[in-house]
Amino acid sequence: MDSKSVRDRHAEYLFPSVSNYYEEPVVLAEGEGLRVRDVDGREYLDAFGGILTVSVGHADEDVNEAVTAQVRRLGHVSTLYPTVPMVDLAEKLARITPGALKKSFFVASGTEADETAVMMAQTSTGSSELVALRHGYSGRSALAQSLTAHNGYRGLPTQIASIKHAPAPYCYRCPLKLSYPSCGVACAKDLEELIQTTTTGRVAGMLAEPIQGVGGFITPPREYFEIAAEIVRRYGGVFISDEVQTGFGRTGKMWGIEQYGVEPDMMTMAKGIANGFPLGAVIATPAIADSFTKQTISTFGGNPVSCAAANAVLDKIDRDGLTENAGRRGDELRAGLDELKARHPKVIGDVRGMGLMQALELVVDEAGGDRTPAPAAVAKLFEETKKRGLLIGKGGLYGNVVRISPPLTIGKDEVAEIVSVLGESFSAMESA
Ligand SMILES: Cc1ncc(COP(=O)(O)O)c(C=O)c1O
Structure with a gap:
């Protein structure tokens, strides 16, 4: 079963209002910790956690054990x-x-x-x-x-x-x-x-x-x-x-x-x-x-x-002290995003959030004083980050906010990976 046939059947059998991310939606099949894999075998770092829901990582062993024991009981x-x-x-x-x-x-x-x-x-x-x-x-x-x-x-x-x-x-x-x-x-x-x-x-x-x-x-x-x-x-x-x-x-x-x-x-x-x-x-x-x-x-x-x-x-x-981890890793993530804003002062209008709930609001030209929402820039960023194996989230009334909220189990290296992929993606957008 490949991604395309699943997307085709999704289009045929689900309400059209069940909208998906990406020009070609990712058909996820497996996950472990912060990594997920699609049916074609491509791996992604999941920085949205199923809308802030996968709090302790995909297919977590402790959760799986508790669930399977309860299902049997x-x-x-x-x-x-x-x-x-x-x-x-x-x-x-x-x-x-x-x-x-x-x-x-x-x-x-x-x-x-x-x-x-x-x-x-x-x-x-x-x-x-x-x-x-x-x-x-x-x-x-x-x-x-x-x-x-x-x-x-x-x-x-x-x-x-x-x-x-x-x-x-x-x-x-x-x-x-x-x-x-x-x-x-x-x-x-x-x-x-x-x-x-x-x-x-x-x-x-x-x-x-x-x-x-x-x-x-x-x-x-x-x-x-x-x-x-x-x-x-x-x-x-x-x-x-x-x-x-x-x-x-x-x-x-x-x-x-x-x-x-x-x-x-x-x-x-x-x-x-x-x-x-x-x-x-x-x-x-x-x-x-x-x-x-x-x-x-x-x-x-x-x-x-x-x-x-x-x-x-x-x-x-x-x-595992995951609340404290969210605070510490969140600070690192925020520092990385603030740095990205300094490097891309035109498109990144605002960086905000707390802990592992951080957002970038994209606008037409922050440096030039034009805060018109830029949902098209978010759409491009989605495609660029996807190409580089990173899943992110979207939000905001105007669809111009990038939401980053990985599982609380995230490590230092994975935070660095998110920031690095975002940086490469913004640079690719600028040079396009
Ligand atoms: C703050 C808040 N409240 C309520 C809801 C509704 O939750 P559900 O989708 O589980 O019905 C959501 C869903 O995104 C939410 O973000």
């Missing part, structure tokens, strides 16, 4: 029965999450986790209005699309009226046309007027990503969440940190929101929790968890096999 029971892997995981999450977060509800995706958190915000406060951020991404259900603020991911014009979008803390393209720090983080303070003018004055809460993933790793200023959470709480709401991308050590701390010194009332998580096995979770304070008194089930939520994978992932992150 018991594959499914539904949330109607307690299982050992599920309670083990819930207990671990309570231990490693900040503040009073203690009780978990398991689902099968980030979308469902965000849905659940919104519902819990509403039941626990008795209010229904929610604040979300422009450039945010929450998933693909009707509610998640309403929270999402990217027209490209909104398939229908339906908007749930009780969701209000605040300006994003997007310093490189400040929506208020100010500069940090002289702005005084005006975008965070604007939340108060947003609540006063567009809601009843009592909100259920705010859901936000500590670093906006799909938005292109938009990294808010350090003061942002302290100001935002205080305002939201003053108007009766709870603060929900969407850790679907930033959780599990990715930014160099266990949770993205810990970079901002804020203890959320709820957290949502998915992606990196189980190294690719389908699992999502919401963790809440006991008071919030207890506020939902109707029945609710998630057939696949907390599946024992996914929970076994998650337990193995958490043990490995802890045992």
